[in-house]
Amino acid sequence: MIAALYFPSIASAHAYIVKSTPYENETFTKSPQHIQIRFDEPVQSAFHSLQVLDELGKRVDLHDGKVNKQNQSILEGNLKPNLPDGNYHIVWKVISSDGHSVNGVIPFSVGDAGSKTNISSKPTQPLSNTDVMGTYWIEYISLFLFVGLLFFGLFVYKSDKTNRTMAFNKTKGLLLLSYFGLLFSVLLSLIVETKNYTNGTWQAVLHKNLLMETINNTKFGSVWIIQLLLLMVLANSLYMACKKEQKNTFYWWLSAFVICAFLLLTKAFIGHAATENEFLPILFDFIHLLSVSIWLGGLIGICYLLPRVQIEKENNADYWKTIQRYSKWATISVTLLLVSGIYASLNYIPNLYSLLHTNYGKVLCGKILLFLVMLVLGLIHFIKGRRSKNKLGKSVWIEISVGMIVLALSSLLTNLPTAMESPGPFTGVKQNKGYSISLHATPNIVGKNTFTIKIKDKNHKNITSIQQVTLTFKNTDMNMGNNTTQAKQASSGVFESKGFYTNMAGHWNVKVHILTDSLDSVDVNFNYIVGSR
Known part of the structure; x- marks a missing residue:
């Protein structure tokens, strides 16, 4: 238990999604043609399943779901052409490399679909029977x-x-x-x-x-x-x-x-x-x-x-x-x-x-x-x-x-x-140029998260002379480019940003760039693990 407190982990077990096309609740203006789900590890070729269902439960995929032979961490398939506007969901199941069955649902929509589906998109691996x-x-x-x-x-x-x-x-x-x-x-x-x-x-x-x-x-x-x-x-x-x-x-x-x-x-x-x-x-x-x-x-x-x-x-x-x-x-x-x-x-x-x-x-x-x-x-x-x-x-x-x-x-x-x-909420504190900068990410999962930045001086008092705080997100497991957003001030020395900035489970780096009223720049980097649920 002591080891769990002080050392971050670098491994995982049981396959979970790191990226999907479409991603959860994505809305397409035109009907997509291809489905791809990428897992954090290779999955086994046996007993996998990939189905795309419309609101009536009818299949709209081409029944060709398969594990990619060149990259066995990818489950993919194709859709029927010209899907009408509406809500759809991908129902998937794979056997992870350690031999355990994992399944889940990814909802998405095409065009003006009206109300969104309430189907849970969380991957599940039930308690051992x-x-x-x-x-x-x-x-x-x-x-x-x-x-x-x-x-x-x-x-x-x-x-x-x-x-x-x-x-x-x-x-x-x-x-x-x-x-x-x-x-x-x-x-x-x-x-x-x-x-x-x-x-x-x-x-x-x-x-x-x-x-x-x-x-x-x-x-x-x-x-x-x-x-x-x-x-x-x-x-x-x-x-x-x-x-x-x-x-x-x-x-x-x-x-x-x-x-x-x-x-x-x-x-x-x-x-x-x-x-x-x-x-x-x-x-x-x-x-x-x-x-x-x-x-x-x-x-x-x-x-x-x-x-x-x-x-x-x-x-x-x-x-x-x-x-x-x-x-x-x-x-x-x-x-x-x-x-x-x-x-x-x-x-x-x-x-x-x-x-x-x-x-x-x-x-x-x-x-x-x-x-x-x-x-x-x-x-x-x-x-x-x-x-x-x-x-x-x-x-x-x-x-x-x-x-x-x-x-x-x-x-x-x-x-x-x-x-x-499920690593849970992340909190980190860094020191630079006499500033103490803390970052809190919750719930710290793939999808929408809230990022709170608190800036204090040497006396642990909130700093008011902050002009701008910018967050830059980068996945360190895979080259996916950078995602930058500007945090809004919530109170004195406290800034907050909400959004879908971590769209993949795994290791992430967040660069916090602070610009003071005197145009001084303060940069700190936080490395942490984003969970799949």
């Missing part, structure tokens, strides 16, 4: 449990070969249960994602053509095929490891762990990190997932494996040595979780306002609070491990239960648009 959440929650739990138990048996529970074999025999049933849970959730995810893309019913999506469309033409489909192949290879490793006690059993369990690590990596390629198509975000997401697996899986190992092994060995010294080794790995995991979590917050939370006012930010706050609870419980267990006195009791199960809730919130976050699309 229970189908998606449930499927990915099962997948997360199964995968983290599998990876964590394997790591615990291979690297934490260090003993001779006989005891290691005994440890894996004790966890064999739980590992197999995790594998089948993982297989079930991966198979089900194909149907769930197809249902999510098409907004159809369960019966409707169980159609070969729709499922093949998801597999062949979406990023999720490509990753799903890889996941299925990895699960087949993993089944072979499990079979060989469980088949009999042989000399290379350790290496079969190790190969199973490596395969599961690759499965974790595939999750990073269909999450928010994959939006940027860069190595570093995907790497940090993978580190985050692996660290959670080691932490939670280790706790399961302590609660499930150690008591069963100790019944046969009756050796408290080995018990506490294992706890102390786990504590070291858990400390490393928590450190990596904090680093990767802060990195993600810099990418997806632009400021404190978006943290507290967006669905993504609110869910993230809940996850952070529960993480702190786990951290306190982990510290208690760490101290107990150092003292080697009473065995860890029910508090470990409490920590595991909290971890399961955190995983549920993580599955929800994965399917929510990030807070980048």
